[in-house]
Amino acid sequence: MDTRAAPEPVKAQFVSLLKFFSMKIILSILLTLCWHCSMSQNSVMGIWEGILKLPQQELKLIFTFNEKNGHSTALLNVPQQSPISIPADSVNFNSQEAYARFKKFKIEFSGTLINDTTISGTFLQGASFPIILIKTDKIAQAEIPARSQTPKPPFPYKVKEIDFYNADKSIHYAGTLTCPDDKTRLEKYPAVLLISGSGPQNRDEEIFGHKPFAIIADYLTRKGMVVLRVDDRGVGKTTGTFAGSTTLDFMHDAMAAFDFLKQQPQVNKKYMGIIGHSEGGMIAEMMGAKRSDVDFIILLAAPGIRNIDLMAAQNVAIFKSKGVSAAAAENYGNLFKLMCTGILQAKTAEEAEENTVKNIIEWNAPVAVKKELHFESLDTIRLFASSFVNEVNTIPMRYFLAYDPMPNFKKIKSKVLALNGSKDIQVLPDPNLAGIQQGLKHLGKKKLKIQELPGLNHLFQTCKVCNLDEYVTLEESFSPLALEAMGDWLQQQNIITP
Template sequence: MKKLLLILTVLISTPCLGQNLEGSWKGIIEIQGTKLNLVFNFKEAGGNWSATMDSPDQGGFGIPMDEVTINQNKVLVKSKALQLTYEGTITKDCIEGIFQQSFLQVPLNLKCDTSEASQRPQEPQPPFPYQIENISFPSLDKSITLSGTLTLPDDLKKHPAVVLIAGSGPANRDEEIFGHKPFAVIADYLTRQGLAVLRYDKRGIGESTGSLRKTTTLNLAEDVEASIQFLRNHPNIQSNNIGLIGHSEGGIIAPMVASRDQAISFIVLLAAPGMTGKQILKKQNEESIQRSPITNDQKTKALNVAVQYLDYLAQTSSEGTSTEALHNTLDSIISINLAEDIFPQVSREEMIKSTNNNWIIYFLNLDPSEYLKKVHCPILALNGTKDIQVEANSNLERIESSVKNKELLTVKKYLNLNHLFQKAETGAINEYAQIQETFSEDVLKDILTWISRYIKF
């Protein structure tokens, strides 16, 4: 799930050198005594370079960069939207450079991360015993094209199908994060067992057109509906046997779609919110603030600011509000809470940028129960006890109370699994990369067993 970057906000796998930068490069910046991890993920195709940035301590992943220039031993990376520049010099085993964002300018030395690529044992590897189709389909209003991958059992029969729905943020078709590709793992497992699986890049990500910055959860639900239309017209798909598997925000989208399409066969909710969007984001900010290296008094002030600012945003128009109004309101909230020392001007600027969009306003006012109570197909809701992004107990309880026909609902909680369904020690976001497991095999087996109760394949 998205996290508001409310404290010290600097916004928001892999062989390395020779002079080959392709891969993930990690470093740490220090701001007012607080250290933040940053990762640049470089890719090269046909002589052209691209990059994304991760800010794992703040929950930002796969943030696309606008410009990447490699000139001999010089590296230049820019994001216009974030007013961000990284300029560095390639040395023998690192990139030494300067990170700039708005008025912030700090040293940032990056080292190539070679550890993670060899520690993703679940990532599917060819040859594959099934068909792989690179597909594309139009959005409902035909304004954008969504691109993805359809995996099909290797025969000429028609098969039941599943659509995978990613969580919030700039997710590609594999829902790739820290070198993990959970959707590739899920698709591979289910297709080997006889299910067709469709996964696709979000708007403006990967090979899909459009802009994610202008997108709301409702738009993303409409894209799922477009993917279902595509599957129903595919010659190798059983059009009456299509289910949805949604992770995190995707776990809200699945019931949104199923509540409007009574032909959906089943939905699986992975770490799905049951609480309202405002409740989720408040809880996430509380968790993030408690883990921040500031005093208890500062934590109290920061949480008060976060809660009051979210309350204000939830009351604004669905079309957003002016940047000036956001500035004035945020400045007033910070002043009332005597929190000027926690929120320097650069942090306030980034808070405004990260929250002045339609997605946040729509999500704050989103209540999953409004859709769950209208779902009439079987529902499987799963979560882990180490999930700190969508806390298991409160959200699963709300899902249970929202579903009218309890006979349709199966709920299971897994001990020590995090938001990605990895076996975890703490559940913290910066732990995801350190874990070799991509997605619990026990959960995969449970999903398959449950689906087989309702569909033959």
């Protein structure tokens, strides 16, 4: 097993491949590491923790090895990201060495027992990352602030657990429907479907204990709306498989949910809309272009430019937030677009890797920039190219990268409110709001409103440092400023009453 430390440009991949959605972050792969092991020595049993060192960031990983019913088991915790323990998948052990492969995420781990309290290991995902695990007595969980905004019963409205199927009965969806408590049962209300951002999300779009969709649903239902929120495919009580699915697949899921909402007797079919956050905003754009029964759309940090351009700008902003120089970040943004374009044009994985190597070699960046990003040797370039292609050259990512919202914008006839936080470094407000304004200008001022909300990040939290690491530490889950912006606009459009 190669135990060399990863060269810096390969390490940078963990930042560079951030998609713009609400936390589809390459680092989140670490949360899904799984173990299933066959151990022959009790010395490996117990709790082990170590620090995975990434560019400008360190993550604590905690592994717990045990035996249950004659079988070896293991759990992984990443306390900075989640309190949840992740169970094992497949691992082999002997008296001195441990090897684990995580096929779904193209990850491998190998470790050697140095003594009773130390494992020297390597984390591999296209590139290798050394990690030392030290035996400890207990798991030290990161302190997650209270989520005081999360709605708590009793509620002044009806809450109903619902389920439904898509047209071909291949997926069984589950979610929550909230509705004003009408004693006469004769009233019909405006209705809205909430569509979550990227990554496997439950109906509350829960992340780090934040439940923004529960907060939005509570706010709008109190305003007199029926609100539907649904677990993503393969999440919670919804069946189906998330891995390998494209944004188009998720749009079909949202279409099925909208059809279900439309069938509810308390819904006024003239005033039905969708609210999409991040990738959910992309889905809302796609749906709005296809359906004439969508009266209104609220876009929360949605793409207004080509995704390949959006991601390049995102990479620049995130690199800067991680301490990379402005020159290096800007130059890497240009390289990122070149590499992604070359991958999209390739017909095979081999051609994609060749194109990526060629683009890096021919990249017209200052020597100081290449040195800062460690693009200095051919071996380093090839290692990075292999890792980069491994992550980008997938069906879901290729579909996402190729997305251009402009054709959809031209077909949308619904009323549209587009919101973006001024401190969003995943979907930068200036280019994306400008793109939405340009693409939807045919709607006119009465039907279109573009609004940048001061001081809010990608999750619409009031931020302080305004980087990715702050998502978990902020107590606020969803700014009242954003809630009021939605409520005020819905009143202005006569969808709800004051």
